[in-house]
Amino acid sequence: MGIRQRLAWVFGILAVAVAGLIIAVILSVRGTGDGWRDLLAVYGGMAALAAVAAVAIGWFMVDRLLAGPMTSLARSLRMALRANPDHRYDPEEAGNLGELSAAASDVLDALARHGTALDSQIEVATNAMKTEKARLESVLRDLHEGVIICNLNHRVLLYNHRALELLGSGGELGLGRSLFDFTNRQPFFHALERLTTRLLDGRSQERGLTVPIIAATADGGTTFEGKMTLLLDEDGNPASYLVTLDDRTDELAELGRRDALLRDATDGIRRPLASLSSAAEILAEVSDLETGDRRIFEQVVADESRNLCARIEELSSEFQEIIASHWPMTDVYSANVLNTVVRRLREEKGIEGVMTGMPHWFHGDSYTLVETMHHLIHNIHDSTDADSFDIEAVPAGDYVHIDISWSGHAVSGTTLDGWLDDRLDDALGGITVRGVLERHRTDLWNLPASNGRARIRLPLPTGRSPEEAGGEALPNRPEFYDFDLIAHDADLGELGAQPLKSLTYVVFDTETTGLKPSEGDEIISIAGVRVVNGRILTGESFSRLVNPNREIPKASIRFHGITDEMVTDQPGALTVLPEFHDYVKGAVLVAHNAAFDMRFLKLKEPSLGLVFNNPVLDTLLLSAVLHNHTSKHTLDDIAERLGVGIEPEARHTALGDSLVTASVFLHLIELLEADGITTLDEAVKVANTAVHVRKLQEQF
Amino acid sequence: MAHRILIAESDTGMQACLRFLMEREGHVVEVVGDGEAALAAMTARPPDLTLLAVDLGKRDGYDLCQTCRNAPDLTAMKVVMVTARTRTVDRDKGLALGADDYIAKPFSNADLVERVTALLAGGPDR
Numbered sequence: 001m002g003i004r005q006r007l008a009w010v011f012g013i014l015a016v017a018v019a020g021l022i023i024a025v026i027l028s029v030r031g032t033g034d035g036w037r038d039l040l041a042v043y044g045g046m047a048a049l050a051a052v053a054a055v056a057i058g059w060f061m062v063d064r065l066l067a068g069p070m071t072s073l074a075r076s077l078r079m080a081l082r083a084n085p086d087h088r089y090d091p092e093e094a095g096n097l098g099e100l101s102a103a104a105s106d107v108l109d110a111l112a113r114h115g116t117a118l119d120s121q122i123e124v125a126t127n128a129m130k131t132e133k134a135r136l137e138s139v140l141r142d143l144h145e146g147v148i149i150c151n152l153n154h155r156v157l158l159y160n161h162r163a164l165e166l167l168g169s170g171g172e173l174g175l176g177r178s179l180f181d182f183t184n185r186q187p188f189f190h191a192l193e194r195l196t197t198r199l200l201d202g203r204s205q206e207r208g209l210t211v212p213i214i215a216a217t218a219d220g221g222t223t224f225e226g227k228m229t230l231l232l233d234e235d236g237n238p239a240s241y242l243v244t245l246d247d248r249t250d251e252l253a254e255l256g257r258r259d260a261l262l263r264d265a266t267d268g269i270r271r272p273l274a275s276l277s278s279a280a281e282i283l284a285e286v287s288d289l290e291t292g293d294r295r296i297f298e299q300v301v302a303d304e305s306r307n308l309c310a311r312i313e314e315l316s317s318e319f320q321e322i323i324a325s326h327w328p329m330t331d332v333y334s335a336n337v338l339n340t341v342v343r344r345l346r347e348e349k350g351i352e353g354v355m356t357g358m359p360h361w362f363h364g365d366s367y368t369l370v371e372t373m374h375h376l377i378h379n380i381h382d383s384t385d386a387d388s389f390d391i392e393a394v395p396a397g398d399y400v401h402i403d404i405s406w407s408g409h410a411v412s413g414t415t416l417d418g419w420l421d422d423r424l425d426d427a428l429g430g431i432t433v434r435g436v437l438e439r440h441r442t443d444l445w446n447l448p449a450s451n452g453r454a455r456i457r458l459p460l461p462t463g464r465s466p467e468e469a470g471g472e473a474l475p476n477r478p479e480f481y482d483f484d485l486i487a488h489d490a491d492l493g494e495l496g497a498q499p500l501k502s503l504t505y506v507v508f509d510t511e512t513t514g515l516k517p518s519e520g521d522e523i524i525s526i527a528g529v530r531v532v533n534g535r536i537l538t539g540e541s542f543s544r545l546v547n548p549n550r551e552i553p554k555a556s557i558r559f560h561g562i563t564d565e566m567v568t569d570q571p572g573a574l575t576v577l578p579e580f581h582d583y584v585k586g587a588v589l590v591a592h593n594a595a596f597d598m599r600f601l602k603l604k605e606p607s608l609g610l611v612f613n614n615p616v617l618d619t620l621l622l623s624a625v626l627h628n629h630t631s632k633h634t635l636d637d638i639a640e641r642l643g644v645g646i647e648p649e650a651r652h653t654a655l656g657d658s659l660v661t662a663s664v665f666l667h668l669i670e671l672l673e674a675d676g677i678t679t680l681d682e683a684v685k686v687a688n689t690a691v692h693v694r695k696l697q698e699q700f
Numbered sequence: 701m702a703h704r705i706l707i708a709e710s711d712t713g714m715q716a717c718l719r720f721l722m723e724r725e726g727h728v729v730e731v732v733g734d735g736e737a738a739l740a741a742m743t744a745r746p747p748d749l750t751l752l753a754v755d756l757g758k759r760d761g762y763d764l765c766q767t768c769r770n771a772p773d774l775t776a777m778k779v780v781m782v783t784a785r786t787r788t789v790d791r792d793k794g795l796a797l798g799a800d801d802y803i804a805k806p807f808s809n810a811d812l813v814e815r816v817t818a819l820l821a822g823g824p825d826r
Contacts, residue, residue: 267755270784274805275713281809282720293720300713398788413766413797445793446766457796459789 004067011059015052022048069097077104085112145226146245154179154188157240166224166247167217180218187215188228188243190367194336195230196238202566212330213243214365223248259438265315269308276304331463332366334393334400335359335538340366341373341391342539351381355539357392358663360645361463362400368436369460371424375433376444376456377404379419384408384454390535395645399459403447410454413446495588495615496681500669503680505531505617506542506587507662508580509654510597511560513552517600522548523573524562526580527654529662530587534669536662542583543655545570559652573604581610588680592635592661594618615680619661621687622668624694626675635660642667703748703820707731708738708764709782710756714805718751718782721813735759739767746774749820752799754783754790762797769798778819782807 026044029037076089088108089101140147146163150156156177167182179188191213198204209230216223226245233239279300283289289297335355342353377389386406394401420434437443440460447455495503508528514521527543529536545562547570557563570576591597594616601612623633627641635657639646644663651657677683705727707718715731722729730747732738734757742750750768754761761781768774778801781794786804794802801815 266786267784270786270805271711271755272713274784274807275711275717277806278717278721278809279713282717285809286724296716297720300716304713396792399792413763417760417763441787442789443793445762445796447796459792 002071004063004071007059007063007067011055011062015055015059018051018055019048022051066097069101073097073101073104077108080108081111085115143244144246146224146243148179148243148245149231149240150179150243151240152192152238163245166222166245182218183224184216184218184220186371187213187367190340190370191228192230192241193340194366195228195241197336199230199232199238214248214367215245223252225252261315268311268315272304272307272311275300276308279304330365331361331363332369333359333361334402337366337370337373338391338393338402339539340370341377344370344374345377345389349378349381350387351377352388353377354388354390354535354537355392356390356535356537357394358536358645358659359538360393360395360400362393362460363463364440364460365436368424368431368439372433372436373402373404373458375422375424376419376458379422380404380406380411380456383411383415386454390453395462396459398462399442400462402458402460403455404458405450405453405455407453410446410449411456416444416446416456496684497679499678500672500680500683501534504587505590505662505665506584506614507531507536507590507658507665508542508584508597509591509657509661510600511562511652511654512600513548513550513556515596517603520550521600522546522550523577523600523604524548524552524567525560525654526576527658528580528583529655529658531590531662531666534666536659536666538659541655541658542580544576544579546576547572560654561652574608577601577604577608578610581608581612584612584614587614589614589616590619590661590665591616592619592638592657592664594620615684617665617680617683618687619664619668621690621694622665622672622683624690625686626668626671635664638664701820702726702728704728704730704745705816706738706741706747706750708733708735708741708750708756708761709753710734711753714753717809721809722751722816725813725817733757735761735764738764742768742774742777743771746777748776749778749780749816751816752779752781754781754785754794762793765794765799766797780816780819782812 022044026041026048029040073089076087080087085108088105140160143160143162146166147158147160148156148163149158156175156179158175191211194211195209198207199209209232210227213226213228214223215226224245225248226243229242230238231240231242279297283294283297283301338353338355338359342355345351345353373391377391380389381387384406386408388406390403390405392403392405394403420432420437422433424431424433424436431439437458442459442461444456444458447457449455506528508526510523510527511525512521512523523546525543525545527541529538529541531537545567547567549572552562552564552567589598589612595618598612598616605611619635619638620633623638627633627638630637632638632641636646636651638644639660642664644660644667646660651660672678672683672686677686705722707715707722707729709715709718709731710733712733715733719729719731730741730745732741736758738750738752738756739759741747752761752765756764759767761783765779765781768777768779779799780801780803781799782803782805783790783794784805791802791804800819803812803815
């Protein structure tokens with residue numbers, strides 16, 4: 001019911017009520033015969049009529065001057081909002097609503113202005129988006145590379161025309177379809193795994209989130225080279241990945257021919273050349289040659305010269321067909337490759353792989369190398385029943401040797417050679433092990449057994465770590481002189497009499513906010529690596545960031561690279577140190593300048609309710625004992641003296657320094673044994689004498 | 701002092717040169733042209749030293765080297781690989797598989813003779 005109807009009802013009832021009241025009074029006094037009473041009835045009747053008329057006039061006025069204009073104001077506001085933004089209430093009609101109608105007009109005007117502004121903004125933004133979209137489309141269309149974006153389930157979210165051309169042979173490339181309807185899987189899994197690992201390890205900042213990738217169509221007919229980039233959501237979690245692909249089938253085939261040609265050129269020429277030069281030398285230098293012999297060598301010279309000429313002709317005509325390019329290879333960190341091999345062996349075959357020793361950089365294609373090592377170890381497992389393997393990267397000049405060893409009998413050279421012709425599953429259209437080796441310009445062979453372990457060696461060209469190009473050397477942590485902390489009378493017990501080589505060690509290192517734990521400096525990172533039976537078990541390392549619950553001094557960041565942001569979400573020392581305590585249980589602790597690290601641990605003991613009472617050995621002190629001819633005992637000095645290669649990337653992180661120290665420590669054990677120091681007791685004893693010597697030195 | 705030398709080499713020109721150089725030093729020389737023949741000759745008449753090429757027919761030099769290093773009768777025999785494979789890995793492989801020396805082709809006659817003589821005189825391995 002509208003306002004006007006309601007008013008009409010109210011006034012109608014009012015009129016009836018007033019009139020009724022007056023009539024009721026008249027009736028109650030009527031019929032008495034008194035003249036004045038009849039008169040009263042007549043006036044009363046007139047009064048009732050007048051009252052009804054007054055109510056009627058009141059209703060008319062209210063309806064006409066207020067309710068009517070209100071209804072029409074409401075109607076015109078609705079019209080302005082819904083139909084015609086320019087419609088306004090007629091001010092003539094609005095007179096009786098006064099301010100209200102003026103305010104309504106203002107509101108409508110303001111609304112109209114905002115609406116127009118919003119419309120034009122939307123239009124501008126839409127146009128900009130259209131332009132951007134057109135630009136992106138044309139860029140994608142004109143790109144020589146195929147571009148594909150997939151979600152983490154490998155469903156295609158976006159692709160360009162070139163991608164369609166490249167992958168078209170596998171059927172219609174379409175949104176939402178699986179990428180693996182068109183390509184082989186392993187290279188993508190592998191690249192994605194590398195990228196996610198890099199992200200989780202926090203190495204994405206310095207190394208970026210892009211890796212090269214070599215893949216093939218599902219039918220193996222076409223080989224691609226490209227890059228995979230991990231795309232993150234707002235929270236920094238992996239959301240999807242972008243792959244750019246380029247057809248390399250022809251280039252790779254051509255490069256293969258070129259490599260074969262170069263091999264022919266060197267080897268094929270050397271052979272005739274060898275005979276030629278040798279025969280020529282005989283002819284030139286031996287004066288008393290018998291005629292018969294002379295005749296033979298002259299014939300050799302003539303024949304081999306002819307051979308050489310023919311060979312050179314052949315080579316140069318073949319060479320002209322070949323274009324110059326490169327094998328797509330990158331510098332790879334051995335730890336990443338070996339970890340992948342170890343994980344795959346465990347998951348797929350239940351074979352135990354143990355990565356030992358220091359990681360190093362080599363140059364190669366990580367995917368085909370993973371496939372190769374996986375295949376080799378699997379074959380060894382099948383032919384020898386060995387189910388536990390050590391894999392170590394050992395630097396040797398221009399090469400890094402990947403040495404694989406196992407307990408049991410060796411594989412014969414003939415068997416090993418036979419495996420070279422095995423095709424690798426699902427890799428690059430069925431490349432063979434030999435193909436991978438030739439691509440890396442290398443070979444593989446048996447090494448003599450050592451400690452009852454059979455070994456094979458796969459050398460790979462040395463690579464460069466990203467930091468190797470530059471980077472200033474950091475000053476060393478000052479040597480810590482509070483030696484009492486490690487020369488404490490730890491209860492060596494049964495361990496004391498054990499040979500050094502048989503003990504289990506945890507070689508560890510800490511990074512701290514500063515050098516003074518008693519003045520509030522705290523641990524921000526702690527790492528350790530286990531050394532068992534002379535092997536560094538790289539795979540069983542401990543590495544944690546620790547929230548120091550205080551600000552990290554800016555000046556210290558260049559030593560450890562750890563910032564406040566990196567530790568805010570990390571657990572504090574009260575969580576991490578008990579874990580470390582568990583990790584080192586039963587092991588001898590080893591550190592370089594161990595007093596420094598032990599002091600930080602010792603100061604935390606009361607609040608942890610734990611005691612670090614493991615025996616402690618200090619590589620600094622052991623070096624001081626063994627190399628008392630020099631005062632240079634920083635970790636870098638010792639490593640250089642012992643020929644331990646240091647990857648610049650590894651230094652000055654707790655785990656990196658632990659690995660270097662572990663490597664140094666193994667060398668020091670050898671040297672100690674050569675000096676007749678073979679047990680833990682003896683090692684601790686000589687370290688104590690070094691403490692006294694250094695204390696004396698300190699007094700001068 | 702005369703020694704027995706086996707030359708395992710498939711290239712006839714090279715055979716002639718090596719034979720001459722060794723005979724001129726007064727050694728007794730036997731020449732074979734492939735891997736199988738080389739193994740047969742070693743087993744039948746163990747030489748003091750073998751000049752071994754890698755690219756032999758039938759069995760290659762690396763294989764042969766590894767095989768004869770595992771043969772108890774041939775522990776005293778010296779093996780010198782003489783080959784056109786000259787990458788560092790090839791050399792490392794030859795030495796790892798038990799060769800006493802590794803000579804890349806082409807070589808200087810004088811150098812080859814000197815290294816063979818040194819080995820036969822019981823000089824330092826490798």
